[in-house]
Amino acid sequence: MPESVLAPAVTGRRSFTAAAATLAALYSGNNLPSALYALLRGTFGFSALVQTLLYATAVAVIVPALLVSGPLSDLVGRRGPMLFALGAFLAGDVVFALAPGTGWLFVARIAQGLGMGAGAAxxxxxxxxSAGEGPRGQRRAAMTATACVTFGLALGPLAGGLLAQYGPAPRHLSFAVHAAAVLAVACLVWRTPRPAPVQVRGWRPPRLGVPAAIRRTFVIVAASSFLAWAVLGMFSAVVPSLVGTLLGSANLAVAAAALALMIATSGFVQFGARRLPPTAAQASGLVVLAAGLAVLVLANGAHLPWLVVPAMLGTGAGHGLVFTGALAELGAVTPPEERGSVIGTYYVVSYVGLGGPVIGVGLLAIAHGLPSATVLVAAVIGACCLVLAPLVFLEIRRRNRPQ
Structure with missing residues (x-):
């Protein structure tokens, strides 16, 4: 049936489903290699530094691609960038599965970064x-995006670890399964309505910046988010390897489950913490994040592998609180006409946190080994959280002070 005669409700549901499936496919695929880095290190013999650089490479590509594709999709429609993103991810899956050497793994991560940047926005x-006008529809869209992103990030390494550990062809199967899922999602996107032509004066690159009136608030929000995303980036790059060392086990599924537990906990907390005051959510999240990191340091130093579970729960809860509070805070204080540039700046800072500190882990691992380097950086991030948390509480007192 032609798209022109389909009921708006049908095309809306079709577009909503395709968009949700695209987010889930992109984010699960982006984190899928995290479960396999130990296997890939054994196959290709690369160092811990190369392992962290593999993770950071995709992040470095995501930031500029995201800044370009977001405004571009406003002009050319959502369908084209989404199909390009899925195609890039499909190429990344194929290269990962067939890579003959370490250099090709970087090519695969670049393709995945392009896919993430082009398709996520x-x-x-x-x-x-497609969610419908009004607060209810936009709330539904926001909750769906949160679920697809967070649980996609958790599902990727969990599925990758299970397939690699218990399925045939451990290096190839998980990428083949994800490639099949990407093809299915691309079919859904292909069936969404084609965008109507848009009259534009010309594409302009996105504008980044923060108005002076909210700069103090933004600095606190950005610092909190930098630390929270630094933990997620570090965990995604190295925690499955670290957990395997702590447990004395080469079981890829168990190691990947630790990362999945951390990310899934963040997702559940994000849903449960929406009614908390934004600044209070950030302050408490920093304290919980520091506590979770302290438990991880203790687990490594005292050789207590059972502490891995509370460490993952604590860091996941802290990340979820900080992220939820940060987005709510920016939404409340940012003028509508400045929202695009402020949110864009916020995501740039968050992605720098996601990919930057993990390189420090790799550099330290050259001299100290991956487990020691990970807990050292975790201790530094935890200390920064404890320094920042009182500043956030002071911000709460400043706002509550009578003018």
């Missing part, structure tokens, strides 16, 4: 476009 925008 467009898919989230399509969710908003």
């Amino acid at each position: 467009a898919a989230q925008a399509m969710l908003g476009d």
